[in-house]
Amino acid sequence: MNSLYYQKRLSRNIGDKFFTSLSVICALIAILPLIFLVTYILIKGGSQITPELFTLEPNPPGDDLDAGGINPALIGTLIITTIASIIAIPVGVGGGIYLAEYSKGGAFSRFIRFGVNVLAGVPSIIAGVFIYALIISTKILFGSMYSGLAGGMALSILMLPTVIKTTDEGLKLVPNELRYASLGVGASMYTTILKVTLPSAFRSIATGVVLGIARAAGETAPLIFTALFSYYYITGLGDLFYEMGSLAVLIYNFALEPYDAQNKLAWAASFILVLSILSVNIFSRILAAFTEKTKRV
Amino acid sequence: MEEKLTLFKNRKRFGIEKNIDIIFKNTALVLSSFVAIILLGIILVVFFQSFDSFSRYGLKFLVTSEWNPVKDEYGAFTAIYGTLLTSFLSLLITIPLGVGTAIFITEDFVPKVFREIIGSFVELLAAIPSVVLGLWAIFVMEPFFRTFFVFLHNFFGWIPLFSTEPTGRNSLLAILILVVMLLPIVTSIARDSLNQVPKKLRNAAYGIGASRWKTIFSVILPAALSGIMAGVLLALGRAMGETMAVTMIIGNSNAFSWSLLSPGYTISSMLANQFGEADGSQVSSLFYAAFVLMILSLVVNIFAQWLVKKFSLKY
Numbered sequence: 001m002n003s004l005y006y007q008k009r010l011s012r013n014i015g016d017k018f019f020t021s022l023s024v025i026c027a028l029i030a031i032l033p034l035i036f037l038v039t040y041i042l043i044k045g046g047s048q049i050t051p052e053l054f055t056l057e058p059n060p061p062g063d064d065l066d067a068g069g070i071n072p073a074l075i076g077t078l079i080i081t082t083i084a085s086i087i088a089i090p091v092g093v094g095g096g097i098y099l100a101e102y103s104k105g106g107a108f109s110r111f112i113r114f115g116v117n118v119l120a121g122v123p124s125i126i127a128g129v130f131i132y133a134l135i136i137s138t139k140i141l142f143g144s145m146y147s148g149l150a151g152g153m154a155l156s157i158l159m160l161p162t163v164i165k166t167t168d169e170g171l172k173l174v175p176n177e178l179r180y181a182s183l184g185v186g187a188s189m190y191t192t193i194l195k196v197t198l199p200s201a202f203r204s205i206a207t208g209v210v211l212g213i214a215r216a217a218g219e220t221a222p223l224i225f226t227a228l229f230s231y232y233y234i235t236g237l238g239d240l241f242y243e244m245g246s247l248a249v250l251i252y253n254f255a256l257e258p259y260d261a262q263n264k265l266a267w268a269a270s271f272i273l274v275l276s277i278l279s280v281n282i283f284s285r286i287l288a289a290f291t292e293k294t295k296r297v
Numbered sequence: 298m299e300e301k302l303t304l305f306k307n308r309k310r311f312g313i314e315k316n317i318d319i320i321f322k323n324t325a326l327v328l329s330s331f332v333a334i335i336l337l338g339i340i341l342v343v344f345f346q347s348f349d350s351f352s353r354y355g356l357k358f359l360v361t362s363e364w365n366p367v368k369d370e371y372g373a374f375t376a377i378y379g380t381l382l383t384s385f386l387s388l389l390i391t392i393p394l395g396v397g398t399a400i401f402i403t404e405d406f407v408p409k410v411f412r413e414i415i416g417s418f419v420e421l422l423a424a425i426p427s428v429v430l431g432l433w434a435i436f437v438m439e440p441f442f443r444t445f446f447v448f449l450h451n452f453f454g455w456i457p458l459f460s461t462e463p464t465g466r467n468s469l470l471a472i473l474i475l476v477v478m479l480l481p482i483v484t485s486i487a488r489d490s491l492n493q494v495p496k497k498l499r500n501a502a503y504g505i506g507a508s509r510w511k512t513i514f515s516v517i518l519p520a521a522l523s524g525i526m527a528g529v530l531l532a533l534g535r536a537m538g539e540t541m542a543v544t545m546i547i548g549n550s551n552a553f554s555w556s557l558l559s560p561g562y563t564i565s566s567m568l569a570n571q572f573g574e575a576d577g578s579q580v581s582s583l584f585y586a587a588f589v590l591m592i593l594s595l596v597v598n599i600f601a602q603w604l605v606k607k608f609s610l611k612y
Contacts, residue, residue: 027398030484094328123594126343132572133584188314
């Protein structure tokens with residue numbers, strides 16, 4: 001009769017308790033440093049935020065009194081990510097369209113899908129090395145060496161796999177009935193794609209692309225020897241062909257400076273970078289959840 | 298109405314429209330082949346740039362650790378050893394933690410709301426740029442662990458791994474920051490593959506009287522193993538190529554040491570440190586090192602994809 005009740009001392013029950021607490025401990029060990037990390041960045045970085053930060057140039061390290069602001073780096077990050085998006089989005093969306101709409105699962109498309117996955121796993125610093133060899137050491141861009149343009153190209157290599165993948169997967173989710181209906185009323189293939197399938201997959205593609213951009217904005221390794229760094233305001237289009245600062249490289253350079261003022265600037269830049277990346281992520285998550293709900297109805 | 302109908306009747310597809318269709322298709326084809334071109338381009342460019350150094354040092358480059366621009370002697374053993382050491386050791390710590398956390402999230406120990414919050418929080422952390430992690434490691438982690446490292450050295454100094462006096466940045470800190478970076482990757486992939494295991498399997502195991510953890514160890518984990526393995530391999534590739542956080546905290550010293558408490562080097566941190574100001578045969582040697590790194594991560598990535606394809610769940 002007793003065997004019908006839960007028995008604490010049974011070895012299987014003791015073992016279960018043990019492993020349950022082990023997994024709880026794992027979760028705690030995994031999550032506590034992460035919570036600590038985020039709150040530390042937000043508090044330490046947030047306390048450095050002043051209006052001048054957004055308008056001033058950073059002062060060269062050495063004079064310990066005032067580090068200045070991060071205006072050139074902030075603008076530089078925006079410019080470099082924009083360049084990367086201008087290159088990666090058309091190429092990636094076009095490639096994704098081919099994979100999802102035209103290819104019939106043959107050797108070529110399988111090879112490209114494989115290549116996308118491999119390219120996604122290429123270390124980000126290799127993208128920088130590649131652009132260095134291809135563009136900077138050859139001075140192919142009108143004789144300029146380190147430039148914001150080259151940095152944008154290096155980032156676009158990292159964005160490309162994400163964009164292709166999200167386009168490919170977003171288009172595959174569009175029901176085939178829509179395609180048949182459009183082709184059935186006599187629309188040509190490109191009209192079908194541009195007017196029917198792409199718009200209906202727009203939200204999922206846009207979410208993926210925005211997440212890719214957010215990831216690229218935080219990348220440092222491809223920029224440290226392609227875009228380098230600059231202390232000066234970006235004044236015109238010509239500055240694209242010269243060294244350009246970015247938030248990520250500013251954090252890297254100033255974290256390694258022995259001066260407190262520069263370190264504080266690095267924290268402030270981290271705050272801005274992390275806050276914008278996290279809010280983009282959270283926003284697109286909410287949007288995705290919202291889309292899913294409306295689809296079910 | 299009548300007018301519209303005739304409009305439809307007379308509508309024919311013009312030649313120009315057919316041409317646009319063909320152009321559109323071919324543009325998409327060309328754009329998709331860009332991936333292959335870039336991938337092959339990266340491999341070829343890095344290989345040819347390293348040719349000079351490759352022909353001079355051959356495979357000796359991989360096993361010597363002299364890195365001296367003045368004497369023009371190059372060998373990347375310290376960096377290669379550092380890359381493998383930091384990535385494998387960090388993975389060794391991450392796997393149990395990540396899989397344990399994933400099990401915690403997929404089982405019903407706490408209400409679903411909490412589990413979802415923890416899950417999406419972990420995923421958000423994967424989005425934090427590694428340079429920020431490096432900054433945090435320098436100013437928070439290093440001072441935090443300093444006393445612990447001194448303790449390690451004092452009591453376990455007879456083990457070669459802890460034989461040097463800890464002075465600031467070292468390989469062990471790089472391993473720890475890699476753990477923080479890899480945890481979100483391993484946890485979220487392990488969680489996804491655990492979630493994909495059909496409910497039927499779990500119910501069948503419970504039905505024949507298996508306890509919760511018997512079910513997890515003998516049914517659910519084996520069924521999810523291929524996905525978890527693939528995630529682990531992806532994380533390994535990421536760890537080997539990770540640059541910023543490691544460069545900032547590893548200490549960047551080419552002097553070889555068995556000790557985890559001494560400054561070390563990885564291939565990517567060597568590239569980050571020296572590429573900007575290198576010239577002559579040093580550049581070629583750096584390209585050689587980059588080529589080694591690329592081959593390592595390519596092998597790991599291709600193996601991961603093969604694993605997914607070969608052992609993907611078949612239910």
